[in-house]
Amino acid sequence: MNKTLSLTRRIALYGCTLVLAALTGCATVQTTDSGTVGVERRQFMAASVSPAQLQQVADRQYSEMMSQARAAGALDANAAQVQRVRTITQRLIAQVGAFRPDAASWPWEIHVISSDDVNAWCMPGGKMAIYTGLINRIKPTDDELAAVLGHEMAHALREHSREQISQQMAAQVGLSVLSAVTGVAAQGDLGKALTNVMFTLPNSRTHESEADLIGVELAARAGYDPRAAVTLWQKMAALSGGGAPPEFLSTHPSASTRSAELQRNAEKVMPLYEAARR
Template sequence: MTTVRLLRPLAAAVILAAGLAACVSTTQQGATGIKRQQLMLLSSSQVDAMAVESYNGELSKAREKKALNTDKANLERIRRIADRLVPQVATFRSDAVSWQWEVNLETRDELNAYCAPGGKIMFFTGIITKLKLTDDEIAAIMGHEIAHALREHGRERMSQAYAQSAGIGIIGAVTGMSQGTGELVKTAVQVGLTLPHSRGQESEADIMGLELLARAGYNPNAAVTLWQKMGEATGNTSGSFTSTHPGSAQRIRDLQAAIPKVMPLYEAAKRNPPAARAIVPRT
């Protein structure tokens, strides 16, 4: 019993030391100053590989249903917007410009969109057509989702789940933890692959996305009108795109507070429009 009591704090110390060594900030600060340290125990290549596999699986399912990229007009809209937004990612991390970016559109009623690790973007037609989105509002959504990928929020969530399971595993090794508990640990890691973003991550993506769209010459105020529309459409209740996001009222207040920081970038982009680069392949 004495040995176990001694090993428990030792195990905790080992986990803490490993966690501190793996704390980084995945992006430069930009004008909005996001610099939070993140726990990253898994490599980007590991997470990107899993993301590509998952994304390709989603494309295959949509293709089988004849629902992939069938709305040609809106497909070209979102790809054109991406061509303006993606060059701006260099502000936060230079390597992201050379990611294998991809933008696709699934005919689906959900109010949803996402950007998987490594730059794999998916929009559902429902969010565009039901909310009658302008190009600026589409850019607000896309900037937000790109920010999640730049900050590697998915990798961060998976690392947190991995840290928890590793801690339980070490303690289990010295306490005789049951096999059943070990299976729970494995489940926790699997859940870590699909956990929704935390509210803190969502707020980061809001503010960084705001800067991306301003630098690309899209009106930052569109982020506010977007969430006003979203609140009206969902009644401020949980939905696929809003389930883990801060409430619309709080989100709008936070965005309004941040807009003055990025308005000079927008005004500069209006005076000298940034060149759009054909980064997203047309297939």
């Protein structure tokens, strides 16, 4: 790593405390309850990016994207797939209160988009999409599909997009003090920032690991076998054929680390799964 850039980033983080706090306010928060899996990391959030504000932007972008997919004949083309996805999603939504009660009243929505991409996502506030490439190429069982959808829902529950945008703001405001050195521009439009973190920048490994763990618990509470997260990952990894992994896995931990962590936490939530199946 470039030493100058590394130093600049460290200064930027420190600049959050000295500069961003004064201009916009910032705080470390716990967005969700820890659950059985024990997700307890406190997150940095900028007060100037409220959940309601970000959800409003997300809802507008989602509506535009779905309109474009509909115009292209790519929205919910297979009724059986759509019904399957929505049935699983509704069972998962019924369990979100275990991590944050307010999420039960979010305007959750999911559509199936015809695309060869192996991907799925959930925007702030619960607007979701899954691509037919994931369904057709991975051929997931219902348990494995619950692991995918639960993982994406977890990103929204933990407000990972808001956290990433807050981190970008911290870096940009802090670096503006050093503009003669860095030349970094000021914060752009919130909509552009959301598009960037949702569809351009990868999630951090910390975010991906948290989403894995929460997704496993959501699935178990909904009556889906949490151990399917391991077999899902194996299918996803196999799809790469030894090359670059699918976008869905591009920032996940290594094979051995992720497999072991998923297996360990799947066993931890097995009592929840067994209770849900009674």
